[in-house]
Amino acid sequence: MTTTRIRQSPAVPAVLVGGGTALGLLLGLFGPGLARGLTALIERTPFPVHGLVEQLGQIDQVWSLPVLGGAGLLGGIFLAVAAAGEAPRLEVARDHLEHRQEDRETWVERSETAVAFRDRKDLVLLGSDGALRARLDVTDLPWSTVRTALTGDGWPLRDADPYDADFQPWADGRPGFTPEEHALLRERREERKDKAARRRADAALAAAGVVVRERDDRLQVRRVRGHRPSGDANPEGARGADR
Incomplete structure (x- = not known):
């Protein structure tokens, strides 16, 4: 019996790491100059300059790029690891499906499922009487892959809630x-x-x-x-x- 295993798209951690690094580099490139300009504007007012803004304006670009770029990279890696840990995993077979997310595991028998459909972020499974069999988070899973796996194994997937x-x-x-x-x-x-x-x-x-x-x-x-x-x-x- 074949089982389709569906995971978070590899693009998600790549985007988080790349986005964090890019943001850090942009701050390193333009942050000190913007901070100095902001400091000059605030000094003309009765308000005090925030210490963090003043310190950022004093950083030389030779240091701001690697420091802030590295901080952005580390932040992106942290977010990617956290997202991977929270992302659901779905295994679809002809006679059952299994959903795992963090410390939860859910098993649903095909024989007990009369209707399946997507409700926003969730895959909803109903029994023959319309009772809720399971509501499974599929937010971070590619829906086209989920749909293909379900229809390919004969699950009663519908476009909407009957x-x-x-x-x-x-x-x-x-x-x-x-x-x-x-x-x-x-x-x-x-x-x-x-x-x-x-x-x-x-x-x-x-x-x-x-x-x-x-x-x-x-x-x-x-x-x-x-x-x-x-x-x-x-x-x-x-x-x-x-x-």
Whole structure:
């Protein structure tokens, strides 16, 4: 059985390293002169000259180019290493796919997936009842490669969410949700920048038969068809795949 392994494009670290170095060289080339000009302007005002600006203006270009260029190179390398460490990795096979990112690993069976589509930065996988099977970050992966791998192995990839019309804007206290679900949705809204907290809330909501997404800085929700609200929003019931 063949497996397609998809990684971050090599162009990403190259751009970060090259961009950092170029920025450092530009600062080394023009920075001292600009700092001296800025110092001259500030000295005509009652405001004091910032020490960093004054020090930069005193650096000779013979030193500013290698020093700032080297600093830019090191900064670019640091960013490239950090980006590589945070970038997702995806393996696609005919019977399953595996997603890895930082310390998380997610396994999804093809037999449990009825619909797959891209939702902004994520690859979303749904079950036959429309319930959320997995939401996988593919931000830094070349989507054309992901698409080719999925379609080539027979995954049910669509261009859009077939349940798009079922979503409604969520408001705290809106009828149709239990107090536990409202609490999870509040957590999802408040922790939207915390990936780990967002994943936990999504898993708990999926266990309760609620699918959530973000549009225009608001949460939108839909109830899985045939799944009635209950007082039990225990995330242990979710068919999670993180391990």
